[in-house]
Amino acid sequence: MTAELVVFFALAALAVAGAVSLILQRHPIHSALSLIVVMAALAGLYLLLEAEFVAAIQIIVYAGAIMVLFVFVIMLLNAGVEERTQLSSMARYAGVPLTGVLLVVLTFHVARASAAMTAAPLTEGMTHKVALLLFQDFAFPFELTSILILVALLGATVLAKRDS
């Protein structure tokens, strides 16, 4: 039981607890806070996978901008408590156990298929390599995403404007 395995299980348990809490909470603001917990746990997992750039981007953009946007919209729309959803009996008695069976079968096959994949230890930082790829091989998609952001900005501004 190495330290890395312990940290992985702690972060994984935190992520799954946050995801289950997102589904089970009745008020959307509690779901938003649970999603922030999931994103923080995933950032920790990215750090464990030695992807520092992705972990930083996850915290800054995903947890720091997108989730803040969600919280603002929840506040703006005055979202209230949702009524308790009644799961149909088919979903409750057949769906949930079958999902468990599916998960077990998938886990078995994924573990068997990727048992041969062992990662070599890294010698240098990943951010430098990511930057090289991003600005050389993926330069065109990178510029396209800036146009995408511009279009999304315009769209969100037009949509949220009141008819004057």
Add this chain to the structure above:
Amino acid sequence: MVPISFYLVLSAVLFGLGVAGFVFKRNILTVFMSIELMLNAVNLAFVAFSRALGQVDGQVFVFFVIVVAAAEAAVGLGIVIVVARNRQSLNVERINLLKL
């Protein structure tokens, strides 16, 4: 060294929970957050494979997924604001004008 399959199983579990939230929840904002959860699960799978294969292409893909998710969240929440203003409700079962 944590085997890569652990990360993949965690990604599958998170994705399944996102699908469950997407199908069963009635508040449209919670449905949106389940979509973001699914995207995060896919990001984890990308980064895990990038580490296992020793290439950084997976992390560049994650960068693009995060950017597209940000754009989609902005426009999607704009649409939610307009719909909530018109229908006065955040219940997905009330937004059914296109239903046959």
